[in-house]
Amino acid sequence: MNGTEKPRLVAPANTIDSHMHLYDATTPVAKTAVVPPPIWANVDAYRKVQARLGISRAVVVQPSAYGLDNSVTLNGVAALGRDKARAVVVVNDATPDAEWRRLSAAGACGLRMHMLPGGAVGWEDMASLARKAADHGWHMQMQMDGRHLHERVDFLKTLPCTLVVDHVGKFLEPVTIEHPGFKALASLLDTGRVWLKLSAAYEVSRAGPPDFRDTGALATEAARLAPERMVWASNWPHVSKLADPPDDAGELDTLLYWIADPAVRMRILVDNPAKLYGFTV
Numbered sequence: 001m002n003g004t005e006k007p008r009l010v011a012p013a014n015t016i017d018s019h020m021h022l023y024d025a026t027t028p029v030a031k032t033a034v035v036p037p038p039i040w041a042n043v044d045a046y047r048k049v050q051a052r053l054g055i056s057r058a059v060v061v062q063p064s065a066y067g068l069d070n071s072v073t074l075n076g077v078a079a080l081g082r083d084k085a086r087a088v089v090v091v092n093d094a095t096p097d098a099e100w101r102r103l104s105a106a107g108a109c110g111l112r113m114h115m116l117p118g119g120a121v122g123w124e125d126m127a128s129l130a131r132k133a134a135d136h137g138w139h140m141q142m143q144m145d146g147r148h149l150h151e152r153v154d155f156l157k158t159l160p161c162t163l164v165v166d167h168v169g170k171f172l173e174p175v176t177i178e179h180p181g182f183k184a185l186a187s188l189l190d191t192g193r194v195w196l197k198l199s200a201a202y203e204v205s206r207a208g209p210p211d212f213r214d215t216g217a218l219a220t221e222a223a224r225l226a227p228e229r230m231v232w233a234s235n236w237p238h239v240s241k242l243a244d245p246p247d248d249a250g251e252l253d254t255l256l257y258w259i260a261d262p263a264v265r266m267r268i269l270v271d272n273p274a275k276l277y278g279f280t281v
Contacts, residue, residue, distance in 0.1 A: 002238070007053055007249035009256050012266055014281060016057040016273035019088075019166065019197055019233030020046060022076040023063065030067025034118040037065040041237040043079040049236055049248050059277055061088045061141070063239070064118035068092060070103065077107040086277045088112050088141050092121050093128055100136050108138070109277055110164065115144035123152075130159040139164050139195075139276065146171035150184035162193055164276070167200040167235070168222065174206050174214035177221045189226040195276055196222050198268065199233035201254060202246040209250055211257035219258045227264050231273040 025039040050056065060076045070089040077085040088110040089103055111133055113119070113126055121129070126140075133140050139162035144152070146169030156163060169185045176182070188194040198219045201212035223230045232255060238245040259265045274281045 002245040003247035003249055004052075005247075005249055007252040009253050009265070011054040011252065012270055014057060014274070014279070015053075015055040015269040016059065016231070016277065016279060017050075017053075017055055017234045017236070018059045018231040018273045018277070019061050019199055020058055020236040021063040021239065022046065022060055022072055023065065023237075024072045024075075027066060027069065027072050029065050030069065030120060032067050032118060032120045033065045035065065035239055037063065038237050038239060038242055043076055046076075046080075046236060049234065053234070053248060053252050055252075057084045057273075057279060059086045059088060059233075059273070062090045062112050064114050064120065066090075067120040068095075070108075074103070074106045074108070082107050083280075086110075086279070090114075090120050091129065091132075093125050100132065104136060104138075110139040110141050113140060113142045115142065116170075127155075127159065130161045134161040141166065143167065143170050146181045146185060147173065147175065147179070148181065149188075150180040153184035153187060156188060156194075157191060162195065162276075163188070164195045164197065164231075166197050167203065168196065168198060168215050168219050170200075170204065171215070171218070172204055174204065175218070177218060182218055182221075185222065186225055189222060189229065192229075194226075195229040195231060195272075196226070197231055197233050198223070198255065198258065199251070200235040200238075202238070202251075203235075203240050209246065210253060212254060213257075216254065216258045219254075223259055223264060223268070227267060228272060229276075230264075230268045231276060232268050 201215035
């Protein structure tokens with residue numbers, strides 16, 4: 001756990017952390033992985049984060065470390081409780097329908113496309129997987145360098161399932177709202193089928209905490225455009241910054257800088273993710 005102080009933002013009841021990862025020392029690392037897993041980041045460690053932040057629900061996202069082996073993620077959902085956790089998993093075109101159904105029964109509601117080094121599934125499979133996701137009632141979660149989003153936006157608009165974009169678009173260098181990549185993100189939000197995670201500014205911001213004002217400007221504008229499709233996430237255990245991790249409380253407090261309206265913050269923390277991930281409010 002990074003830091004000890006409570007966040008200034010008091011999390012409302014049923015707050016949902018829409019993106020965190022779990023790891024296990026006994027699970028083999030995938031050949032496609034590029035980052036060593038922090039094997040201490042287990043359910044017990046995450047429960048301490050939840051207690052500190054005052055949050056009760058989570059979406060366990062399959063880390064790139066384990067490729068197509070979703071066992072750690074699903075075991076985490078079971079340990080946290082099916083009423084308090086959901087999963088976003090990794091599948092490919094060879095994954096049979098029976099496995100999709102098993103994953104759904106275990107708490108999966110989305111599939112992850114990690115279009116950066118370490119991802120197990122590539123662009124060539126995205127269209128067919130999106131069709132299968134739509135058939136199973138899942139969404140597709142995507143992470144890529146947002147600076148190139150305009151090169152893919154027309155294709156992404158053809159996908160038949162709900163699309164969730166990670167980490168304020170994950171612009172690997174700070175941009176403004178006039179950048180073609182952010183304009184592409186805005187046009188995706190305009191479709192009504194695309195959601196955005198307001199999270200992990202520390203990975204890309206040059207401005208730094210507490211407000212990460214460069215990335216925060218993008219988050220504020222995106223929330224203005226589509227407040228009903230914004231969700232918040234901790235991105236715990238902050239794998240890309242293990243040597244100098246952000247303060248977990250500060251990750252929640254970013255919403256105080258980015259979102260002025262408490263009612264909108266409530267939607268981002270509770271109502272929006274409950275709808276997206278199928279929780280009861």
